[in-house]
Amino acid sequence: MLTITTLNTLRDRYPTGDERDRMTEYATSVRARLAAVQELEKVERDVIELTLNRIKQLYPNFLRYHAVGWDKGYRDMQLLLQYMAKAMYLDDPKYYDDVVLTWVRTIFKSFNFTPKFLRDSYTVLKDNVRAKVKPRTYLLLEPYLTHTVEYLSDIPEPVRPEV
Amino acid sequence: MDNWFNRLVVQSNGRPFTLDEAERIAEFAESLPDRLAAAKRLEESQKWLAKQLSDVVAPKAHNWGLPKDPFTNDFTQTLSAIAQAMLLDDTAMLDQSVIAPFNTLAEALDIPSDELGELYTIAWEALSRRLDPKSVTLFLPYFSYTARGLQASDFESMIETPMPAFTTAALTV
Numbered sequence: 001m002l003t004i005t006t007l008n009t010l011r012d013r014y015p016t017g018d019e020r021d022r023m024t025e026y027a028t029s030v031r032a033r034l035a036a037v038q039e040l041e042k043v044e045r046d047v048i049e050l051t052l053n054r055i056k057q058l059y060p061n062f063l064r065y066h067a068v069g070w071d072k073g074y075r076d077m078q079l080l081l082q083y084m085a086k087a088m089y090l091d092d093p094k095y096y097d098d099v100v101l102t103w104v105r106t107i108f109k110s111f112n113f114t115p116k117f118l119r120d121s122y123t124v125l126k127d128n129v130r131a132k133v134k135p136r137t138y139l140l141l142e143p144y145l146t147h148t149v150e151y152l153s154d155i156p157e158p159v160r161p162e163v
Numbered sequence: 164m165d166n167w168f169n170r171l172v173v174q175s176n177g178r179p180f181t182l183d184e185a186e187r188i189a190e191f192a193e194s195l196p197d198r199l200a201a202a203k204r205l206e207e208s209q210k211w212l213a214k215q216l217s218d219v220v221a222p223k224a225h226n227w228g229l230p231k232d233p234f235t236n237d238f239t240q241t242l243s244a245i246a247q248a249m250l251l252d253d254t255a256m257l258d259q260s261v262i263a264p265f266n267t268l269a270e271a272l273d274i275p276s277d278e279l280g281e282l283y284t285i286a287w288e289a290l291s292r293r294l295d296p297k298s299v300t301l302f303l304p305y306f307s308y309t310a311r312g313l314q315a316s317d318f319e320s321m322i323e324t325p326m327p328a329f330t331t332a333a334l335t336v
Contacts, residue, residue, distance in 0.1 A: 007251050020199045099176070103167075
């Protein structure tokens with residue numbers, strides 16, 4: 001369900017009752033959403049570093065295949081966290097998929113990442129976000145974190161796995 | 164669609180929102196309940212307004228060689244475009260959604276644009292007596308902008324814009 005973006009589609013019609021309800025609900029949550037974005041920004045570095053440290057333990061051979069894999073991993077997780085924060089702020093999951101997630105999944109496939117590697121990595125990221133932010137913030141981010149795990153791991157097994 | 168919100172989202176591509184951008188969105192979002200209520204009241208007034216305007220439109224439509232009812236319908240349907248601009252807090256959206264199409268119509272049928280603008284002024288005078296004060300405050304800039312836009316003389320760039328479907332009833336009957 002979209003909120004502000006819905007307004008772009010109106011022109012020849014008025015908002016439906018459902019759309020009005022959804023936008024009114026969004027209006028009441030927007031300050032909490034902004035606070036959640038700001039809280040996530042503050043813990044972003046910790047969350048990503050903790051996550052990468054854990055993935056290094058789980059996948060010790062990763063660097064054999066990807067020489068700068070951890071640097072790129074940091075960049076990718078930062079990108080995804082920032083975009084999921086924006087999408088959560090706008091209450092617009094489609095924005096997240098369209099602007100970044102679909103593109104990132106394509107890149108990951110080309111690197112011969114396995115579905116399990118992506119599921120493990122982004123589940124660890126999700127767990128670390130949960131550990132580092134307030135429950136109210138996690139509640140707002142959880143659908144995006146869960147969606148990230150499911151969406152990224154929904155790829156075929158590569159012929160030659162490189163993880 | 165060009166409006167401040169879409170521009171802001173595109174401009175922030177590749178980075179988080181700045182605090183100013185986030186605040187702009189938050190302030191707008193907090194104004195949405197009032198904007199939605201005003202749009203609902205306009206929607207509820209649309210049939211009433213069509214009836215009110217019927218007598219005003221009849222002689223004008225006759226002078227322009229247009230059938231009265233389709234033109235009134237086209238005209239009142241543009242109210243949803245005005246509501247959309249108000250909901251998105253962006254008067255400039257009316258350039259493309261209302262002013263340019265009606266100027267194209269005026270150009271094609273040799274109708275004085277300022278008379279179309281006058282219709283919005285008349286519509287607003289009727290509506291402002293029916294709507295609640297908060298809705299009047301929210302809608303006033305949008306009706307004024309539309310009326311002024313149609314009454315202004317320099318529309319050369321707008322006339323090039325293709326005519327949307329809502330004008331076809333007036334043209335084909």
